[in-house]
Amino acid sequence: xxxxxxxxxxxxxxxxxxxxxxxxxxxxxxxxxxxxxxxxxxxxxxxxxxxxxxxxxxxxxxxxxxxxxxxxxxxxxxxxxxxxxxxxxxxxxxxxxxxxxxxxxxxxxxxxxxxxxxxxxxxxxxxxxxxxxxxxxxxxxxxxxxxxxxxxxxxxxxxxxxxxxxxxxxx
Numbered sequence: 001x002x003x004x005x006x007x008x009x010x011x012x013x014x015x016x017x018x019x020x021x022x023x024x025x026x027x028x029x030x031x032x033x034x035x036x037x038x039x040x041x042x043x044x045x046x047x048x049x050x051x052x053x054x055x056x057x058x059x060x061x062x063x064x065x066x067x068x069x070x071x072x073x074x075x076x077x078x079x080x081x082x083x084x085x086x087x088x089x090x091x092x093x094x095x096x097x098x099x100x101x102x103x104x105x106x107x108x109x110x111x112x113x114x115x116x117x118x119x120x121x122x123x124x125x126x127x128x129x130x131x132x133x134x135x136x137x138x139x140x141x142x143x144x145x146x147x148x149x150x151x152x153x154x155x156x157x158x159x160x161x162x163x164x165x166x167x168x169x170x171x
Contacts, residue, residue: 010167013041013163014045017065020037022068030144030147030148032144033144035149038061039110040149040156040157041061043107044157044161045164046087046090050088051088054085054086055085056084058077058082058084058085059077059081074125075121076118079110079113079114079115079117079118080114082113082117083113090106100154103157104149104150106153107150108147111146112146115142115146
């Protein structure tokens with residue numbers, strides 16, 4: 001039984017992403033915004049398994065998270081797919097490039113990319129109906145999310161990367 005859990009550790013951690021996304025712990029927030037939880041799992045997974053698996057699991061993450069949200073007009077899929085591909089290409093160059101604290105920078109850039117793509121969907125859908133000044137608080141939310149994700153990424157991603165490498169070596 002213990003061997004099964006060690007072998008499937010990354011998939012078990014994958015299941016916790018929607019749970020944390022729905023739990024939305026307020027004590028980890030800043031200005032009412034949470035970190036972008038899917039990137040904490042997607043970065044180590046894509047670095048170990050490559051761009052194609054990052055694309056596939058970015059799609060799965062997007063589908064799961066879109067099915068959990070109430071408003072179905074906008075999607076997180078394009079940002080997560082793009083981040084999965086980009087994170088998988090980091091592995092191809094060198095592991096020296098990604099140090100412990102550089103996870104924060106990479107996840108911050110990924111969060112900014114995902115947040116901007118999500119914001120552009122909202123902007124294009126509502127551009128004819130509303131004034132652009134109504135969307136200015138969205139920039140605050142994106143920047144707060146980028147800050148929080150970059151702050152927690154070195155702690156979470158380094159531990160997940162270590163666990164995923166350990167479980168892939170055992171199998």
